[in-house]
Ligand SMILES: Cc1cc2nc3c(=O)[nH]c(=O)nc-3n(C[C@H](O)[C@H](O)[C@H](O)COP(=O)(O)O)c2cc1C
Ligand code: SF4
């Protein structure tokens with residue numbers, strides 16, 4: 001069995017209760033923090049652990065913290081990104097719903113390291129039931145002296161609030177999140193300046209993902225070296241993978257980074273193989289935004305090495321033959337899946353979720369959806385395929401925020417790897433899979 | 436202030452730190468200036484949205500010889516000392532600009548023949564310079580019904596490119612914002628919730644900042660093509676604004692009053708609604724002389740050049 005850091009206690013009954021969490025050693029990291037660490041030492045410790053952001057981009061967490069502008073006398077903010085809306089990604093919900101105190105403990109550690117007095121958990125509006133759980137947990141943390149004035153008799157005080165969004169994927173983009181948190185329309189900001197300098201209410205701010213933050217208590221309890229000992233050279237620690245699609249055992253799994261993809265899909269400890277004994281066709285390994293890979297390239301790299309669940313192994317081969325770890329939303333498709341229809345589903349999502357601020361994404365996402373719908377309904381023509389490639393190429397890299405890239409990559413990669421299937425769809429003027 | 440040396444399309448210019456690439460290019464002038472459909476120097480936080488001004492930074496600075504990984508919005512990217520920028524000398528930039536033009540036109544009705552903005556429309560100019568000759572699209576365009584916002588302004592959302600300039604005018608110039616963007620993505624619309632809700636002394640400037648024919652002057656609606664009118668600089672005593680305007684005349688009739696625009700189509704000064712909408716009698720104004728229109732618009736150029744240099748066009 002692989003080591004569990006995030007999900008170690010996840011099956012314990014009533015884990016959302018403060019006392020249950022506390023009796024399992026909860027909040028000892030906060031006590032240890034006051035005893036052993038200055039804020040800067042804590043940041044150093046996180047740097048040493050090699051923890052990388054689990055929200056999708058994989059940016060080193062300690063390094064991000066060290067960018068926080070400490071020269072101004074403005075207040076600083078720490079914000080937890082709980083907007084989790086990427087299709088295929090449902091790992092943060094797992095933590096928030098079942099182990100909210102782990103997240104709160106992580107928030108306290110991060111806030112202390114950053115010198116923050118007020119912190120927020122920005123949660124996706126549809127997860128209102130999770131918000132209730134977190135709010136209750138926050139209340140318990142206040143009652144037990146882990147939040148509020150002079151935490152556990154120290155000089156450190158912290159207030160923590162949980163704020164729901166209003167139903168927009170784009171509010172997961174960190175600067176759109178900050179706009180939304182300020183009560184404005186959730187349009188991503190133009191960067192620079194970055195949140196570390198101009199963030200919430202114009203003040204220095206760090207935004208981290210739920211899973212990133214929930215990893216902190218273990219790191220402080222067990223030490224950075226222990227965390228860095230897990231995983232690979234460039235991918236330290238463990239990662240939650242939310243697996244879904246045509247597998248026997250969908251669910252949220254914690255893996256040690258570097259686990260072979262093949263083992264993850266086929267072993268009984270994880271996905272348990274493809275449903276009905278079908279053949280694996282394709283995998284979107286890191287949430288809907290990352291390039292799709294056909295079976296042969298997700299199991300082995302183009303060089304013939306086993307593909308591993310790590311940042312570097314999934315990126316091996318660039319976009320030609322590789323993909324990204326992203327948020328860890330692992331979508332598996334068997335050989336009954338129509339690639340045109342599947343891509344249409346994603347295209348529709350990005351079209352629906354584009355904030356509309358910049359022209360390539362606002363217009364390009366809808367255009368791609370229209371063309372794919374045309375092909376799907378048997379009205380497409382061969383030049384539509386090249387047109388899709390053309391649009392994706394000019395949306396990618398030309399937008400304000402990465403949603404444009406996220407909309408373009410699935411299209412570009414599906415056509416790159418499954419072009420014949422699009423051509424067949426157009427020739428037959430119908431779908432061979434749905435008949 | 437330290438001065439930075441920047442090279443744009445092989446032409447060197449010195450600008451103050453904190454200058455954007457676009458404004459450095461404007462300092463050089465001419466062909467090196469990227470088109471700007473959303474940036475507006477007089478509106479805080481404008482720019483970055485339309486992507487028509489994308490350029491390539493082939494060298495980041497004197498100390499960092501690497502190129503920037505992506506094309507950047509020149510209106511929102513600050514220069515660094517020793518930076519090298521490519522605008523028209525980069526095939527990648529020109530290709531992207533073509534694509535941006537295509538995106539901006541995707542849902543545009545192409546109704547120039549019935550649009551009051553024709554002849555002074557930045558989208559028309561952009562399409563002339565960077566558009567495709569044949570359309571790639573057979574999609575149905577999204578459509579909205581035109582609405583009146585305020586007593587003087589017509590909103591034709593079909594033509595809007597969502598540059599956000601009008602909203603910034605409402606935010607930054609008037610005391611109370613009455614409209615904003617509703618919805619998301621390509622179903623975004625400029626909305627007031629309550630139609631005709633825009634009512635304050637400076638709202639008319641939204642018409643002037645609008646780069647396309649989405650916001651037009653209801654008092655000028657369908658009166659004339661702009662190229663059949665003669666622009667004259669004029670002023671009057673006004674207690675609300677500078678009173679310095681351009682009158683658009685046909686014979687002695689004032690068909691329209693606007694602010695004075697520079698060669699990038701930006702207002703020199705914002706004017707009040709009183710001057711814009713309530714003084715359509717030539718006796719209200721002191722005429723200064725023909726307005727030289729500096730725009731290089733393919734469509735308008737000849738008309739403007741001929742008329743504004745002939746001097747006696749007031750009686751034409
Ligand atoms: C369109 C879009 C949606 C995003 N959604 C989320 C999200 O739901 N949760 C999240 O943690 N990060 C999301 N991100 C990434 C965030 O912008 C940001 O990188 C992340 O919260 C940083 O946290 P980390 O460093 O801990 O990963 C999204 C990014 C984009 C462009
Ligand atoms: S890329 Fe899309 S979502 Fe991001 S700012 Fe532009 S329009 Fe909005």
Ligand code: SF4
Pocket residue numbers: 594595596597598599600601602625641644645646647649650
């Ligand atoms: S109405 Fe005009 S000024 Fe307003 S956003 Fe649309 S194009 Fe820009």
Ligand code: FES
Pocket residue numbers: 470471472473474482483484485486487488489508509510511
């Ligand atoms: S003018 Fe720069 S993005 Fe619009």
